Amino acid sequence: MNSNLNANKDLHIVRREDLPQLFNILIKDGHQIVGPTLRDGAIVLDVLEGVAELPLGWTDEQDKARYRLVKRKDEALFGYSCGPQTWKKFLFPPDHILFKADKTRHGWRIDAGENAPPKFAFLGMRACDIHALTELDKVFIAGEYQDSAYLERRENIFIISINCSVVGNNCFCTSMGSGPGAASGYDLALTEIIDGDLHYYLIEVGSEKGEEVLGEIKHRTASQEEIRKGNELLTAAAQAISLKVDTEKLPKILKKSVEHPRWKEIASRCLTCGNCTMVCPTCFCSTVQDYTDLRGSQASRLRKWDSCFNIEYSYIHGGSVRYSSEARYRQWMMHKFASWIDQFGSFGCVGCGRCITWCPAGIDVTEELRFFCQNPLLDTTAKSA
Amino acid sequence: MAARKKPKLAVWKFASCDGCQLSLLDCEDELLEVAGVIEIANFPEASRAVKRGPYDISLVEGSITTPHDAMRIQKVRRMSKLLITIGACATGGGIQALRNFKDIKDFVSIVYARPDYIETLTKSTPIDDHVFVDCELRGCPINKYQLLEVISALLNDRKPNIPKYSVCMECKQKGNVCVMVSKGIPCLGPVTQVGCDALCPSYQRGCFGCFGPMETPNTISMSERFGELGIKADDIIRTYRTYNSYSESFRRESEAYER
Numbered sequence: 019m020n021s022n023l024n025a026n027k028d029l030h031i032v033r034r035e036d037l038p039q040l041f042n043i044l045i046k047d048g049h050q051i052v053g054p055t056l057r058d059g060a061i062v063l064d065v066l067e068g069v070a071e072l073p074l075g076w077t078d079e080q081d082k083a084r085y086r087l088v089k090r091k092d093e094a095l096f097g098y099s100c101g102p103q104t105w106k107k108f109l110f111p112p113d114h115i116l117f118k119a120d121k122t123r124h125g126w127r128i129d130a131g132e133n134a135p136p137k138f139a140f141l142g143m144r145a146c147d148i149h150a151l152t153e154l155d156k157v158f159i160a161g162e163y164q165d166s167a168y169l170e171r172r173e174n175i176f177i178i179s180i181n182c183s184v185v186g187n188n189c190f191c192t193s194m195g196s197g198p199g200a201a202s203g204y205d206l207a208l209t210e211i212i213d214g215d216l217h218y219y220l221i222e223v224g225s226e227k228g229e230e231v232l233g234e235i236k237h238r239t240a241s242q243e244e245i246r247k248g249n250e251l252l253t254a255a256a257q258a259i260s261l262k263v264d265t266e267k268l269p270k271i272l273k274k275s276v277e278h279p280r281w282k283e284i285a286s287r288c289l290t291c292g293n294c295t296m297v298c299p300t301c302f303c304s305t306v307q308d309y310t311d312l313r314g315s316q317a318s319r320l321r322k323w324d325s326c327f328n329i330e331y332s333y334i335h336g337g338s339v340r341y342s343s344e345a346r347y348r349q350w351m352m353h354k355f356a357s358w359i360d361q362f363g364s365f366g367c368v369g370c371g372r373c374i375t376w377c378p379a380g381i382d383v384t385e386e387l388r389f390f391c392q393n394p395l396l397d398t399t400a401k402s403a
Numbered sequence: 404m405a406a407r408k409k410p411k412l413a414v415w416k417f418a419s420c421d422g423c424q425l426s427l428l429d430c431e432d433e434l435l436e437v438a439g440v441i442e443i444a445n446f447p448e449a450s451r452a453v454k455r456g457p458y459d460i461s462l463v464e465g466s467i468t469t470p471h472d473a474m475r476i477q478k479v480r481r482m483s484k485l486l487i488t489i490g491a492c493a494t495g496g497g498i499q500a501l502r503n504f505k506d507i508k509d510f511v512s513i514v515y516a517r518p519d520y521i522e523t524l525t526k527s528t529p530i531d532d533h534v535f536v537d538c539e540l541r542g543c544p545i546n547k548y549q550l551l552e553v554i555s556a557l558l559n560d561r562k563p564n565i566p567k568y569s570v571c572m573e574c575k576q577k578g579n580v581c582v583m584v585s586k587g588i589p590c591l592g593p594v595t596q597v598g599c600d601a602l603c604p605s606y607q608r609g610c611f612g613c614f615g616p617m618e619t620p621n622t623i624s625m626s627e628r629f630g631e632l633g634i635k636a637d638d639i640i641r642t643y644r645t646y647n648s649y650s651e652s653f654r655r656e657s658e659a660y661e662r
């Protein structure tokens with residue numbers, strides 16, 4: 019967790035009116051800038067051409083199964099918490115053609131050639147999003163086999179993170195140790211400060227590349243007072259987070275709760291719609307589909323996002339091994355909060371709260387986790403429950 | 404593949420509006436290609452030339468509403484190696500299954516000058532209530548790309564990619580903002596099978612459920628959510644009673660709110 023700006027580093031100030039320079043330099047450098055913008059009543063992530071496309075003066079209200087845009091009283095560019103989409107869609111696209119093949123007289127000709135992906139600059143990643151990226155890195159590139167499609171996109175990203183001064187009702191990053199400020203993993207980290215007529219960004223440099231880019235933008239060293247203001251905002255944000263999960267014994271408790279009657283109760287509400295896995299920044303599951311044209315002279319193989327809430331996901335030789343809804347919800351929760359640790363050495367949840375906001379049934383994962391913690395199964399009843 | 408005989412295809416119509424079989428004609432660009440790899444042996448909407456059965460593939464549109472059709476579908480089954488139902492009428496009884504919730508005699512006496520000429524069954528039922536169905540394509544109307552996908556898969560001995568999970572999966576993958584969460588618009592997406600490419604939510608409308616119930620529809624929880632959004636019991640009934648009113652889970656749910 020980080021709710022204090024790094025005291026050992028030089029901090030810088032870029033004024034609001036100089037922010038377009040950041041866009042110019044990144045675009046000149048061949049980056050495709052991806053960041054927050056308004057669409058269809060939400061703040062989504064898309065390719066941006068300039069500062070004007072940022073959600074100026076907007077914030078959001080979030081609750082269980084509820085999201086609404088609300089006008090702010092100021093002209094903040096980053097004054098909201100995380101929206102329905104995650105950055106993973108740019109690194110691990112929902113539909114990705116792995117290869118195409120053409121039938122020729124000499125057999126199949128495989129065309130794996132993909133156009134080189136853009137060189138991304140991610141503007142406005144939150145601390146939880148950066149932690150999620152770390153998890154995805156473990157999944158796709160840290161192991162023995164690397165996912166080339168992910169790696170190609172991941173390698174050259176320039177990351178500009180935003181420390182959260184506004185937190186959503188469903189955020190619980192402080193419990194998961196992932197926010198509200200980013201401790202590392204960025205090239206530049208911004209804290210947006212609006213102080214009367216003054217509107218500026220307190221900037222931490224996280225890499226050499228970050229240093230270079232900052233060098234091209236009009237900036238100056240931050241004063242002690244400005245740093246104090248930034249710290250104040252971050253501390254207030256951390257304190258404003260009311261959702262809490264006690265993670266200490268969580269994996270143990272969950273693993274002992276396999277036969278807990280609560281799963282059935284949750285399943286009575288769960289729609290098995292898969293929304294929670296689609297909006298989760300760390301869910302990485304996919305399926306592979308083969309396609310052919312009618313004549314059988316062209317074929318393609320597609321990798322498509324999948325979810326453990328889908329029956330076919332656990333189809334093994336003649337049937338699904340997780341047919342019941344409770345088995346599927348349990349798989350999801352167990353993976354995020356227990357077995358992920360065995361797999362990757364950390365929680366698979368970064369506390370972004372997206373699955374709470376975007377679950378159409380309003381199921382709150384923290385509420386369920388608290389229930390398991392407060393009502394653990396006694397070892398002796400484990401079998402009979 | 405090249406040496407293989409072209410499979411014979413037949414298209415059959417029962418109680419329906421023809422919209423689904425027209426999706427085959429709507430394939431325009433691909434239609435010639437279809438004709439190149441398949442022998443269209445019996446398709447009255449497209450050609451008067453009819454070849455006798457048996458057929459390798461039968462596409463069946465429409466529901467069973469008359470004693471005559473109940474016999475005819477048995478014949479179609481006997482003549483078909485593979486029987487594929489297409490559209491909400493064939494897979495769920497269709498919009499005409501709304502009569503299943505009322506007494507058919509009341510309708511007949513209002514609609515027809517000579518009710519005694521009308522021979523009809525009391526219910527409109529899906530094809531799989533009568534015969535074994537090998538594969539079904541949902542929708543009102545079906546998605547022509549799903550039709551091409553199934554035909555292409557059959558011709559190439561591969562598994563068709565016709566998922567049975569929720570509309571939400573596709574909706575989110577397209578990057579849509581959920582209309583239910585962001586605007587409070589009731590949406591049947593979570594309990595409806597994917598296949599339309601999340602058409603309605605992509606245009607800021609709630610899903611109407613054209614593709615019928617998804618693989619494990621929790622309609623009870625869905626209706627509770629609608630209730631929280633302020634939808635009254637009568638409207639909840641109507642929500643489930645459109646194109647797939649007689650599909651098991653939608654039927655049960657609407658009936659539960661009738662009591």
Ligand code: SF4
Pocket residue numbers: 294297298299300354366367368369370371372373374383
């Ligand atoms: S499980 Fe929920 S809160 Fe945790 S990272 Fe995924 S979407 Fe965010």
Ligand code: SF4
Pocket residue numbers: 295300301302303324325326327349350351353354
């Ligand atoms: S929670 Fe489910 S969809 Fe997400 S990563 Fe785990 S198994 Fe995959």
Ligand code: SF4
Pocket residue numbers: 287288289290291292293294295327376377378379380381
């Ligand atoms: S927990 Fe919510 S979002 Fe996830 S599958 Fe169940 S109903 Fe859908």
Ligand code: SF4
Pocket residue numbers: 293378570571572574575579580581582583584590591592593601604609610
């Ligand atoms: S708009 Fe409808 S289909 Fe799309 S995610 Fe929301 S509930 Fe599901």
